[in-house]
Amino acid sequence: xxxxxxxxxxxxxxxxxxxxxxxxxxxxxxxxxxxxxxxxxxxxxxxxxxxxxxxxxxxxxxxxxxxxxxxxxxxxxxxxxxxxxxxxxxxxxxxxxxxxxxxxxxxxxxxxxxxxxxxxxxxxxxxxxxxxxxxxxxxxxxxxxxxxxxxxxxxxxxxxxxxxxxxxxxxxxxxxxxxxxxxxxxxxxxxxxxxxxxxxxxxxxxxxxxxxxxx
Amino acid sequence: xxxxxxxxxxxxxxxxxxxxxxxxxxxxxxxxxxxxxxxxx
Amino acid sequence: xxxxxxxxxxxxxxxxxxxxxxxxxxxxxxxxxxxxxxxxxxxxxxxxxxxxxxxxxxxxxxxxxxxxxxxxxxxxxxxxxxxxxxxxxxxxxxxxxxxxxxxxxxxxxxxxxxxxxxxxxxxxxxxxxxxxxxxxxxxxxxxxxxxxxxxxxxxxxxxxxxxxxxxxxxxxxxxxxxxxxxxxxxxxxxxxxxxxxxxxxxxxxxxxxxxxxxxxxxxxxxxxx
Numbered sequence: 001x002x003x004x005x006x007x008x009x010x011x012x013x014x015x016x017x018x019x020x021x022x023x024x025x026x027x028x029x030x031x032x033x034x035x036x037x038x039x040x041x042x043x044x045x046x047x048x049x050x051x052x053x054x055x056x057x058x059x060x061x062x063x064x065x066x067x068x069x070x071x072x073x074x075x076x077x078x079x080x081x082x083x084x085x086x087x088x089x090x091x092x093x094x095x096x097x098x099x100x101x102x103x104x105x106x107x108x109x110x111x112x113x114x115x116x117x118x119x120x121x122x123x124x125x126x127x128x129x130x131x132x133x134x135x136x137x138x139x140x141x142x143x144x145x146x147x148x149x150x151x152x153x154x155x156x157x158x159x160x161x162x163x164x165x166x167x168x169x170x171x172x173x174x175x176x177x178x179x180x181x182x183x184x185x186x187x188x189x190x191x192x193x194x195x196x197x198x199x200x201x202x203x204x205x206x207x208x209x210x211x212x213x214x215x
Numbered sequence: 216x217x218x219x220x221x222x223x224x225x226x227x228x229x230x231x232x233x234x235x236x237x238x239x240x241x242x243x244x245x246x247x248x249x250x251x252x253x254x255x256x
Numbered sequence: 257x258x259x260x261x262x263x264x265x266x267x268x269x270x271x272x273x274x275x276x277x278x279x280x281x282x283x284x285x286x287x288x289x290x291x292x293x294x295x296x297x298x299x300x301x302x303x304x305x306x307x308x309x310x311x312x313x314x315x316x317x318x319x320x321x322x323x324x325x326x327x328x329x330x331x332x333x334x335x336x337x338x339x340x341x342x343x344x345x346x347x348x349x350x351x352x353x354x355x356x357x358x359x360x361x362x363x364x365x366x367x368x369x370x371x372x373x374x375x376x377x378x379x380x381x382x383x384x385x386x387x388x389x390x391x392x393x394x395x396x397x398x399x400x401x402x403x404x405x406x407x408x409x410x411x412x413x414x415x416x417x418x419x420x421x422x423x424x425x426x427x428x429x430x431x432x433x434x435x436x437x438x439x440x441x442x443x444x445x446x447x448x449x450x451x452x453x454x455x456x457x458x459x460x461x462x463x464x465x466x467x468x469x470x471x472x473x474x475x476x477x478x479x480x481x
Contacts (some may be wrong), residue, residue: 001256007248008243019232023444031439038231044234064477084242088235119428126424130416134231140411143474144425148403154463161225161459162435193239200246203255 008196014189018044022182029176034098042092044094044190046114049089052082052194053117057149060142069209070140075145076128077201079121081194086118109160116155120148134212266347266355269475273332274363281363283372284324291317296378297301301383303380310381311441315397315434317367323423325363326405329356330413341478349476353406359473360409363403366396384447393444393453396460397437403467410478436460 022040029036056078062071093111094104106113124144131137250256274281276468295313306313333339342352372390376382383390405426412421436459443453 015236020442022246033224034228037228041232056231064474067448072261082296084238088238091234092231095227095234099227116431118427120306121365123421123424126417130421131414132416136414139477140415140481143478144408144411146474147429147470148405149468151429154459154466158432158435158459160227162439193243197243197246200250200255204250207253208268 001071004196004199007199009190011189011193011196014185014192018189019183021185026179026182027176029179032100035096038092038096039179040169040186042089042096043183044073044187045089045092047187048190048194049082049085049114051120051191052078052085053152053197055198056082056145058119058143060149063078063138063142064146069138069206071142071195072134073202073205073209074198075138075141076205077135077203079125079128079141079145080201081197083118083121083125085194086114089114091119107159107163109156109163112159113152113156117148117152120151121145124148134209259348259354262347262351263358266277266352267358270329270356271362272358274359277328279321279382280328281325282364284321284328284363285367287324288317288321288371289374290299291320292378294372306379307381308442310375310379310445311438313379314368314371314375315319315438316399317371317433318364318394319427319430321367322401322405325367325424326360326409326426327378327418329360329363329406329415330409349402349479350472351476352479353472354468356400357406357468360406361398364398364402365395367474368398375467381443381445385453386443389453390441390444393402393437393441393457394442396457396464396467397433399445400433400437400460400464400467401430403464403471407467407471407478410475432465433460436463 019040022037026037028034056075059071059078061077062068079083088090090111093108094116097106097108097111098104124141127144128137128141131140247256263333292313295309295317296306299313330339333342343349369391372387372394408422408425408429412418412425415421436456440453440456440460443456
């Protein structure tokens with residue numbers, strides 16, 4: 001438990017430092033001006049959200065293969081954290097898109113894939129809440145998670161291809177070395193935060209399952 | 216600071232950071248509270 | 257091969273059930289047509305817009321109708337505990353999945369093809385690339401939806417709130433398939449000068465192959481006790 005609190009504290013520290021450096025010490029970007037600074041919170045959120053969804057996929061495979069409850073606890077916690085991070089990511093993306101692309105949403109393959117991922121896992125969270133048998137709940141949500149994760153690759157490719165028929169895709173320019181430091185600090189900060197959240201949720205899942213299985 | 220080609224947009228940057236940190240803080244806070252409620256802490 | 261013959265038996269059972277419940281199947285097709293009507297009014301009655309969007313209307317209508325059709329295929333099993341009986345028979349779960357998925361594919365194909373003449377009439381959407389091409393688009397899309405649809409229908413039918421769970425789980429999953437099938441259908445209707453239709457169809461086929469394989473692999477885990 002000490003490690004969990006340490007992770008949370010590290011997260012707060014790193015995110016504060018990273019954001020400060022990003023705002024006051026990193027250079028202003030040439031084309032996007034100050035709106036580029038959203039990157040220091042947006043990119044770390046993206047990496048962490050994708051990490052959470054990948055961890056959910058690993059957990060689902062783990063349950064289907066080993067049938068050890070620890071995988072189900074991990075699945076339950078990473079699904080919830082992934083959904084929140086994914087929604088946050090979409091909102092951040094929209095707030096970055098409005099001043100730079102002129103619209104809040106434009107079916108960018110990455111934006112769309114994340115939205116589909118969030119929808120998929122929200123559906124799986126709903127599935128979990130509607131199944132009473134713990135073993136069935138674990139198995140069915142693992143199956144749905146595995147399918148959903150594989151699906152996102154298709155979504156990304158399809159939307160990317162669809163867009164090339166309509167619009168050229170814009171991507172941010174490669175990152176100036178002076179910007180790498182705050183980006184890295186914030187990335188670690190977000191990951192520590194995710195670890196903190198997943199660890200807490202994992203413990204909750206374990207407590208719930210213990211109550212269910214003894215009842 | 217030298218201005219970029221795109222000027223303005225400060226309110227979007229502010230909104231993005233404020234929303235992010237508020238949401239994350241709330242999420243962490245409620246997570247701690249729920250964990251306490253369920254005896255997992 | 258054992259699984260193949262069992263699969264055919266399951267398919268026969270599915271088709272027999274479909275025939276016996278043809279009133280419901282007809283109602284599902286009518287629902288799909290009602291959707292097409294709704295879309296033409298929602299789309300604004302402007303001929304050119306309707307024509308351009310006809311493919312989208314067709315596929316969204318078919319997808320909505322699929323939630324009715326797919327849910328039905330497992331409702332009959334859960335209602336009388338027939339699923340357990342089937343598995344004890346013994347029917348290999350993979351054969352059960354393949355048979356049911358084939359049955360669902362044929363149902364979707366039937367509904368889709370029934371919608372085509374109405375879509376052509378309502379949206380002035382006579383396919384420039386010919387009716388067989390359009391039929392091929394409907395076939396590959398139906399095949400692609402049927403596999404994940406059968407899988408999630410099995411999941412949802414045995415949980416609570418099954419009516420809302422099936423579309424909630426299925427729609428994000430079949431999104432790439434809808435994108436590809438709609439693009440292929442749109443090109444079939446409005447013409448395909450740059451020969452892109454084949455590529456979109458191959459996306460749908462690839463999607464179908466992946467999901468039929470994954471379905472066969474994972475379905476036994478879903479129906480075991």
